[in-house]
Amino acid sequence: MTSATGDGIPFEKAEFDRRLASVKQEMERRGIDTLLISEPSNVYYLTGYEAWSFYVFQMLVVHRDLKDPVWIGRMMDAVSARRMTYLPEDSVRPYTDDYVQSAEREPVDFLVAQLREICPTLDAIGVEMGAYYYSAHIHARLTAALPQTRFVNAELLINWIRIRKSPAEIAIMREAGKISDAIITDAVEAARPDMRECDLAAIVYHRMMAGTPDYGGVYTTSPPFLCTGTRSAEPHAPWSDRKIGNDAPVNLETSGCRRRYHSPISRTIFLGTPPDSYRRLADAVVEGIETALAEVRPGVTCADVERAWQTAIARHGLHKEARLGYTIGIGFPPTWGERTASLRSSDTTVLAPGMAFHMMPGLWLGDVGVTITQSFVVTETGREDLTSYPRQLVVKP
Amino acid sequence: MTSATGDGIPFEKAEFDRRLASVKQEMERRGIDTLLISEPSNVYYLTGYEAWSFYVFQMLVVHRDLKDPVWIGRMMDAVSARRMTYLPEDSVRPYTDDYVQSAEREPVDFLVAQLREICPTLDAIGVEMGAYYYSAHIHARLTAALPQTRFVNAELLINWIRIRKSPAEIAIMREAGKISDAIITDAVEAARPDMRECDLAAIVYHRMMAGTPDYGGVYTTSPPFLCTGTRSAEPHAPWSDRKIGNDAPVNLETSGCRRRYHSPISRTIFLGTPPDSYRRLADAVVEGIETALAEVRPGVTCADVERAWQTAIARHGLHKEARLGYTIGIGFPPTWGERTASLRSSDTTVLAPGMAFHMMPGLWLGDVGVTITQSFVVTETGREDLTSYPRQLVVKP
Numbered sequence: 113m114t115s116a117t118g119d120g121i122p123f124e125k126a127e128f129d130r131r132l133a134s135v136k137q138e139m140e141r142r143g144i145d146t147l148l149i150s151e152p153s154n155v156y157y158l159t160g161y162e163a164w165s166f167y168v169f170q171m172l173v174v175h176r177d178l179k180d181p182v183w184i185g186r187m188m189d190a191v192s193a194r195r196m197t198y199l200p201e202d203s204v205r206p207y208t209d210d211y212v213q214s215a216e217r218e219p220v221d222f223l224v225a226q227l228r229e230i231c232p233t234l235d236a237i238g239v240e241m242g243a244y245y246y247s248a249h250i251h252a253r254l255t256a257a258l259p260q261t262r263f264v265n266a267e268l269l270i271n272w273i274r275i276r277k278s279p280a281e282i283a284i285m286r287e288a289g290k291i292s293d294a295i296i297t298d299a300v301e302a303a304r305p306d307m308r309e310c311d312l313a314a315i316v317y318h319r320m321m322a323g324t325p326d327y328g329g330v331y332t333t334s335p336p337f338l339c340t341g342t343r344s345a346e347p348h349a350p351w352s353d354r355k356i357g358n359d360a361p362v363n364l365e366t367s368g369c370r371r372r373y374h375s376p377i378s379r380t381i382f383l384g385t386p387p388d389s390y391r392r393l394a395d396a397v398v399e400g401i402e403t404a405l406a407e408v409r410p411g412v413t414c415a416d417v418e419r420a421w422q423t424a425i426a427r428h429g430l431h432k433e434a435r436l437g438y439t440i441g442i443g444f445p446p447t448w449g450e451r452t453a454s455l456r457s458s459d460t461t462v463l464a465p466g467m468a469f470h471m472m473p474g475l476w477l478g479d480v481g482v483t484i485t486q487s488f489v490v491t492e493t494g495r496e497d498l499t500s501y502p503r504q505l506v507v508k509p
Numbered sequence: 510m511t512s513a514t515g516d517g518i519p520f521e522k523a524e525f526d527r528r529l530a531s532v533k534q535e536m537e538r539r540g541i542d543t544l545l546i547s548e549p550s551n552v553y554y555l556t557g558y559e560a561w562s563f564y565v566f567q568m569l570v571v572h573r574d575l576k577d578p579v580w581i582g583r584m585m586d587a588v589s590a591r592r593m594t595y596l597p598e599d600s601v602r603p604y605t606d607d608y609v610q611s612a613e614r615e616p617v618d619f620l621v622a623q624l625r626e627i628c629p630t631l632d633a634i635g636v637e638m639g640a641y642y643y644s645a646h647i648h649a650r651l652t653a654a655l656p657q658t659r660f661v662n663a664e665l666l667i668n669w670i671r672i673r674k675s676p677a678e679i680a681i682m683r684e685a686g687k688i689s690d691a692i693i694t695d696a697v698e699a700a701r702p703d704m705r706e707c708d709l710a711a712i713v714y715h716r717m718m719a720g721t722p723d724y725g726g727v728y729t730t731s732p733p734f735l736c737t738g739t740r741s742a743e744p745h746a747p748w749s750d751r752k753i754g755n756d757a758p759v760n761l762e763t764s765g766c767r768r769r770y771h772s773p774i775s776r777t778i779f780l781g782t783p784p785d786s787y788r789r790l791a792d793a794v795v796e797g798i799e800t801a802l803a804e805v806r807p808g809v810t811c812a813d814v815e816r817a818w819q820t821a822i823a824r825h826g827l828h829k830e831a832r833l834g835y836t837i838g839i840g841f842p843p844t845w846g847e848r849t850a851s852l853r854s855s856d857t858t859v860l861a862p863g864m865a866f867h868m869m870p871g872l873w874l875g876d877v878g879v880t881i882t883q884s885f886v887v888t889e890t891g892r893e894d895l896t897s898y899p900r901q902l903v904v905k906p
Contacts, residue, residue: 163745164731167641167843188831192743209831213848216855241646244564248648249639249664267646310718310725317714321707321748328707328750331732334561346589348560353725434585434606445842447564451610458613 121160122371123280125198131158132174132181134273139176144238144264146231147174148223148254149181150246152444153372154270159183159199162372163192166245166444168212169219175231182230184223186212205230220253227258234258238266244446271452275439276466281373282489282496285441285468289375289487289498291329291368295319295336296379296501303508305358305383309351313338316366329368333443336366337378342479344380359384363483365472367448374440374448375498376470378485381506393475394482394505396428401473401484401503404436404455408488408495414459421473422457430475437471440487463490468498518557519768520677522595528555529571529578531670536573541635541661543628544571545620545651546578547643549841550769551667556580556596559769560589563642563841565609566616572628579627581620583609602627617650624655631655635663641843668849672836673863678770679886679893682838682865686772686884686895688726688765692716692733693776693898700905702755702780706748710735713763726765730840733763734775739876741777756781760880762869764845771837771845772895773867775882778903790872791879791902793825798870798881798900801833801852805885805892811856818870819854827872834868837884860887865895 135158139147149155149172156162158172158181170185180203183193190206193199205226211217227234237258240246255263277285298319303312316336323329338351341360356362360383367376380394403424407417418436425432436455440448448470453461455471467490474483482505487498532555536544546552546569553559555569555578567582577600580590587603590596604619624631634655637643652660674682695716700709713733720726735748738757753759757780764773777791800821804814815833822829833852837845845867850858852868864887871880879902884895 162747163743164734164747164843165745167731167846188744192746195743196746210853210855212832213835213846213851214853214855239645241649242644244641244644246645247639247641248636248643248645249662251645251648252638265646308725310720310727313725313727314715314718317718318711321711321714323707323750328705328710328748330707330710330747334564335728337561346560346592347585348562349589349593350559350561350727351725353720435609438610446561449564449610454610456607456611458607458611 121196121198122284123160127278127280128158128160128198131273135174135270136176138269138273139174139238142238142264142266144236144266145176145233146227146236147238147266147269149174149270150240151243152245153442156372156442156444157270157274159197161193161197163189163196165189171223173227173230177232178230182226184226218253220250221257224254224257234261236262236264238264238269240267241265242267268452271450274441274450275452276464277441277468277489278466281441282466284371284373285375285489285498287327288368288370288373291320291323291370292366292375292377292499293501294324295366295368296364296377299364300381300506300508303356303362303381303383305356307356308353309338309340309356310353312356312362313351316364320366320368323368327370329370332367332369332374333445333448336364339363344481345476345479356383361480361482363481365483369443372442372444374443375487376440376448376485377487377499377501378472378474378483379501379506380482380484381508383508385509386505386507389477390480391505392428393477396425396430397473397475397482397484398504400424401471401486404471404473405486405488405495408463408490409493410464410490412463414453414455414461414463415457418455418457425475432473432475436473437469440468440470465490465492518593518595519681520557524675524677525555525557525595528670532571532667533573535666535670536571536635539635539661539663541633541663542573542630543624543633544635544663544666546571546667547637548640549642550839553769553839553841554667554671556594558590558594560586560593562586568620570624570627574629575627579623581623615650617647618654621651621654631658633659633661635661635666637664638662639664665849668847671838671847672849673861674838674865674886675863678838679863681768681770682772682886682895684724685765685767685770688717688720688767689763689772689774689896690898691721692763692765693761693774696761697778697903697905700753700759700778700780702753704753705750706735706737706753707750709753710748713761717763717765720765724767726767729764729766729771730842730845733761736760741878742873742876753780758877758879760878762880766840769839769841771840772884773837773845773882774884774896774898775869775871775880776898776903777879777881778905780905782906783902783904786874787877788902789825790874793822793827794870794872794879794881795901797821798868798883801868801870802883802885802892805860805887806890807861807887809860811850811852811858811860812854815852815854822872829870829872833870834866837865837867862887862889
């Protein structure tokens with residue numbers, strides 16, 4: 113249960129127990145006795161630990177024969193590990209500060225010493241080979257220190273378990289979605305041609321944190337993407353100090369975040385009078401997203417959903433190369449995507465209740481684009497939308 | 510030169526040329542013909558590329574015999590690479606979207622094909638082994654694909670070149686520092702016991718982006734750290750929705766960011782009347798930071814500066830285990846630290862003009878702490894402070 117204050121452990125212990133059991137079952141299936149978890153989202157999923165400490169070395173250790181995971185991290189963050197998680201004192205194992213970005217001491221050596229002490233066996237260690245914070249250096253030093261151990265790539269092992277959300281998780285994602293709606297509402301209200309881009313970004317961030325009267329928000333994995341005018345052709349550029357200007361689209365992609373869960377949203381706000389060609393582009397996006405959303409239900413594949421989108425926009429003579437969407441849930445920088453299923457023609461993942469996606473159609477015409485997106489969760493019979501802002505081009509004359 | 514709009518290439522071409530020449534000189538010294546750069550700060554340093562695209566595979570290639578670096582990244586971000594950098598069209602080499610988080614195609618294979626095409630030699634490739642976005646997977650796949658090539662750890666090669674800032678860089682850091690000062694001013698003005706923590710975070714973020722009337726800010730590498738009451742013992746926990754409460758310290762660590770350059774600042778705001786023991790703790794921090802700052806000048810070592818701090822606080826019967834500070838400059842998530850020199854007893858780096866540090870003294874007494882920090886750049890004769898907010902405990906009765 114999420115508490116009213118956004119404080120304390122966000123889930124009941126029984127939910128963490130179920131998650132750990134699922135992970136151990138998958139370890140068993142793959143013949144892994146020890147799993148080393150570096151991806152912050154996966155650490156949070158299993159323990160509730162969410163401090164911003166992944167910029168220094170940290171690892172969660174799950175062993176087949178140990179009841180609890182073991183947190184390895186920096187001394188100054190151990191106090192957060194104790195407060196945020198259910199872990200017993202013996203499962204919080206910090207290293208001293210002389211290991212931090214230091215030439216004298218190596219945190220991987222600390223990890224290896226801890227593994228030898230706490231793990232009954234070290235036959236096959238699963239590691240997240242492609243995870244953002246599992247560097248080439250860590251892997252090289254770890255494998256050299258444990259030459260008798262077999263290393264197995266367990267990247268995305270937990271991410272694929274995370275793909276189906278529990279009712280408690282969906283409740284939090286609904287809260288994140290309400291913040292997303294409020295951000296778009298504020299941005300639409302505030303946007304004016306003589307406003308600097310950075311001042312619109314300030315309004316977006318303010319609402320992202322202030323949230324609602326009932327609950328606030330926290331930082332997201334990524335900045336808002338706020339691209340105006342011809343810059344709307346750049347999906348990931350930072351904003352500038354320029355005035356937004358008249359007769360220009362403002363593409364805004366952002367998300368509310370609640371207890372590390374995201375429900376992203378994008379809308380295009382057009383300041384002035386859009387040309388007919390641009391309106392037609394927006395119509396195609398709306399027709400495409402409505403068609404694709406109508407396809408969503410348990411049993412269809414990601415590819416089926418994407419095909420519905422391509423078929424709809426093909427009627428307007430359009431095609432989109434980039435994928436149509438991705439799974440969402442817990443996020444830490446640098447992305448709120450879960451990196452599992454994608455809505456694309458080659459992905460045959462079958463939709464099932466509890467799976468959550470950000471469907472993100474966007475189309476470009478020369479230098480300018482339109483994006484109108486929808487976060488949703490798959491239900492027993494179809495889908496539930498996580499944001500409720502109307503799916504249409506927003507025009508502010 | 511930074512432009513007034515925070516737009517376009519932030520440095521003159523001659524400055525990029527000097528940077529590239531320094532990197533090639535160091536490659537030569539180490540016998541590296543090809544350098545693969547994954548750290549976003551280092552890519553930005555050499556090219557000006559700053560889009561938020563490092564969550565998918567990207568790499569900058571510097572070859573000894575090639576005039577320009579080559580950008581490898583995702584198709585949708587190539588438009589940013591063309592606009593933000595001086596790179597010629599042939600040096601922007603994007604891969605299609607079916608390489609993104611996909612089981613069918615592997616972006617490392619795309620990189621290898623590009624290396625074979627563009628690099629006259631591939632005898633010794635330098636890679637950033639411990640960089641955040643150089644994963645174990647990338648390294649394993651790359652070394653397997655190029656068995657004739659020698660791989661050399663070139664982590665921090667560019668970071669150590671970055672340690673001395675040019676006048677143009679220092680000018681930008683002064684702008685970042687002015688935003689830092691404005692954030693603290695706003696936070697002190699707004700903080701009240703009956704305010705939710707998230708609403709104070711909203712005010713911090715608003716000023717971070719709105720910046721000053723002359724120029725705005727952009728997103729920082731890290732969220733503000735805003736820890737109140739007994740939570741002030743946790744340096745990296747997120748804020749909650751709780752009311753801040755009376756007779757409690759608010760520890761705020763944050764930074765303004767201008768053109769990816771940071772000048773961080775921390776202050777403690779005490780709401781109510783601090784106990785005498787707490788005031789004495791704050792006095793010790795102030796005496797310690799003033800003593801350590803007075804030590805800063807070219808020729809002294811990082812260890813000398815830290816020793817001055819420890820000597821000063823030892824007079825109050827105190828000792829601090831964690832390092833006293835670290836180098837700053839360009840930052841991308843997850844940290845604004847440059848990961849080179851640290852102000853700690855074991856670091857014998859000699860201070861030189863242009864080096865910039867965030868000195869971050871903090872002391873804890875049981876559950877509560879005080880932090881009062883200072884970003885500065887070393888000058889020919891001493892130091893220049895990058896923020897000007899008074900170095901003292903802020904008390905709001």
